[in-house]
Amino acid sequence: MNITVLGTGNVGRVLAGKLLELGHDLAIGTRDPQATLARTDPDGMGNPPYRDWQQTHHEAQLLPFAQAGAFGNIVINAIGGDVALAALDAAGASSLAGKLLIDLALPLDFSHGMPPRLTIANTDSLGEQIQRTYPDARVVKTLNTTFCNVMVNPGLLAQQTNLFLAGDDTDAKTTAAGLVQQFGWPAHSLIDLGGIEAARACEMYMQLYFTLADRLGTFELNINIVTRNT
Amino acid sequence: MNITVLGTGNVGRVLAGKLLELGHDLAIGTRDPQATLARTDPDGMGNPPYRDWQQTHHEAQLLPFAQAGAFGNIVINAIGGDVALAALDAAGASSLAGKLLIDLALPLDFSHGMPPRLTIANTDSLGEQIQRTYPDARVVKTLNTTFCNVMVNPGLLAQQTNLFLAGDDTDAKTTAAGLVQQFGWPAHSLIDLGGIEAARACEMYMQLYFTLADRLGTFELNINIVTRNT
Numbered sequence: 001m002n003i004t005v006l007g008t009g010n011v012g013r014v015l016a017g018k019l020l021e022l023g024h025d026l027a028i029g030t031r032d033p034q035a036t037l038a039r040t041d042p043d044g045m046g047n048p049p050y051r052d053w054q055q056t057h058h059e060a061q062l063l064p065f066a067q068a069g070a071f072g073n074i075v076i077n078a079i080g081g082d083v084a085l086a087a088l089d090a091a092g093a094s095s096l097a098g099k100l101l102i103d104l105a106l107p108l109d110f111s112h113g114m115p116p117r118l119t120i121a122n123t124d125s126l127g128e129q130i131q132r133t134y135p136d137a138r139v140v141k142t143l144n145t146t147f148c149n150v151m152v153n154p155g156l157l158a159q160q161t162n163l164f165l166a167g168d169d170t171d172a173k174t175t176a177a178g179l180v181q182q183f184g185w186p187a188h189s190l191i192d193l194g195g196i197e198a199a200r201a202c203e204m205y206m207q208l209y210f211t212l213a214d215r216l217g218t219f220e221l222n223i224n225i226v227t228r229n230t
Numbered sequence: 231m232n233i234t235v236l237g238t239g240n241v242g243r244v245l246a247g248k249l250l251e252l253g254h255d256l257a258i259g260t261r262d263p264q265a266t267l268a269r270t271d272p273d274g275m276g277n278p279p280y281r282d283w284q285q286t287h288h289e290a291q292l293l294p295f296a297q298a299g300a301f302g303n304i305v306i307n308a309i310g311g312d313v314a315l316a317a318l319d320a321a322g323a324s325s326l327a328g329k330l331l332i333d334l335a336l337p338l339d340f341s342h343g344m345p346p347r348l349t350i351a352n353t354d355s356l357g358e359q360i361q362r363t364y365p366d367a368r369v370v371k372t373l374n375t376t377f378c379n380v381m382v383n384p385g386l387l388a389q390q391t392n393l394f395l396a397g398d399d400t401d402a403k404t405t406a407a408g409l410v411q412q413f414g415w416p417a418h419s420l421i422d423l424g425g426i427e428a429a430r431a432c433e434m435y436m437q438l439y440f441t442l443a444d445r446l447g448t449f450e451l452n453i454n455i456v457t458r459n460t
Contacts (some may be wrong), residue, residue, distance in 0.1 A: 006364060061362065068306070081407075107453060115431065117352050117353060118352050121263070121351055121352045121434070122351045122437070123345050123349050156458060156459060156460060157456045157458060158456055158457065158458060158460035159454070159455045159456045159460055160456075164356055164438075173301060182328060191442070191445065191446075192445065193441050193442070193445055194441070194444075198441050200346065200437055201437040201438040201440075201441040201442075202438070204351070204434040204435070204437040204438065205434070205435055205437070205438040207430055207431045207434040207435070208394075208432070208435040209353070209435065210422070210429040211370060211423050211424070211428050211429075211431040212423070212431075212455060214424075215421065215422065215423055215424060216421075216455075216457060218457055218458070219421065219459055220457060221455060221457045222456055223453040223454065223455060223456065224389070224453065224454040224456055225446075225451060225453060226387045226388055226389045226391045226440060226451065226452055226453065226454055227387060227388065227446060227448055227451045228386060228387060228448070230388035230389055
């Protein structure tokens with residue numbers, strides 16, 4: 001399948017690498033491909049420059065947002081929450097219309113240190129903002145509740161954990177569920193949280209996630225939901 | 231030990247019942263004991279009136295907030311988040327000074343339906359507000375992340391789950407940890423999230439908790455934190 005990943009940071013690369021491994025045709029969207037490839041310094045998180053990754057992933061096409069948006073049958077928003085709406089605007093509403101748009105971006109503000117605050121919370125969420133801005137896209141919030149290494153390899157953790165899906169379009173959620181199952185998430189580990197307004201729950205949980213990451217010294221963590229009958 | 235539970239609702243009763251079972255001397259704080267005992271209708275959540283519970287728990291002393299606050303060596307804030315500061319004000323700063331104050335109240339707003347919104351989030355929390363308002367109390371936010379039946383009986387769930395503690399006073403956290411261990415939480419299930427500002431993480435998680443409760447059809451749920459080495 002043709003899949004577009006928006007974002008050339010670590011999260012985008014990890015997802016893109018897994019999608020290539022799975023045999024999908026892939027485009028990675030960025031504002032200015034030449035500028036992205038020209039960078040030689042590690043990014044703000046200490047990851048090597050994108051061009052190092054590109055050299056070992058020749059099959060990934062690096063395209064401007066508009067062309068990348070047109071390429072994929074599925075578009076994955078893996079860009080920083082602060083620039084997600086701008087990136088989607090550059091990708092273009094007509095390119096997004098009718099498509100599954102997997103949103104895993106987080107509206108984080110690290111300016112006060114760890115854990116980051118959210119720039120949107122409680123009465124709204126980034127997932128809802130994206131769905132409102134692109135009413136013809138079929139937005140599913142998923143994958144955002146754990147680290148990218150775990151997103152594409154849930155077996156990395158010592159026990160099975162859960163992944164959430166929130167979105168208004170049932171077919172789109174089914175397609176998203178199929179994709180994350182390719183990543184290794186068993187069907188019974190997926191929890192449908194309901195409509196896109198449940199993106200609030202997925203995003204607000206991140207305060208606990210980052211607090212735990214800070215205390216436990218690892219981002220490679222996730223939660224397992226336990227009931228009486230789990 | 232003398233322990234005070236503030237709040238006569240279901241959460242307060244379940245905690246008080248467990249504390250009596252464990253052999254503690256118990257006071258329950260309410261605004262007006264006569265008014266509390268005079269009620270004959272179920273409360274807003276459909277729980278039987280308090281006096282039914284009192285009849286089978288004679289050892290529990292029902293006292294006005296001020297007397298109840300003075301009674302306990304440990305005070306547990308198990309009252310609705312919307313009235314928690316008023317109840318603590320009635321209990322009195324001098325009664326709270328130096329004591330472990332376990333705060334499990336949630337600043338919830340159900341006026342928009344399920345899941346409730348938070349009335350405080352992201353840049354502040356009820357736990358922090360309480361610590362700021364009563365700087366001489368030793369506030370520990372804990373227990374709030376699951377249902378009261380699970381708080382006092384974690385073995386109710388199919389697998390072991392985790393409980394969090396947040397507070398500025400290390401000794402107070404140790405005492406709180408000892409108390410929840412009496413409830414059945416193994417020491418290794420407790421995660422110290424750091425200072426009282428981590429109450430934000432515990433409170434913001436509730437958006438996911440209530441979304442899950444709504445979708446899974448049970449409040450009896452909790453999370454298990456999984457890392458590579460869990």
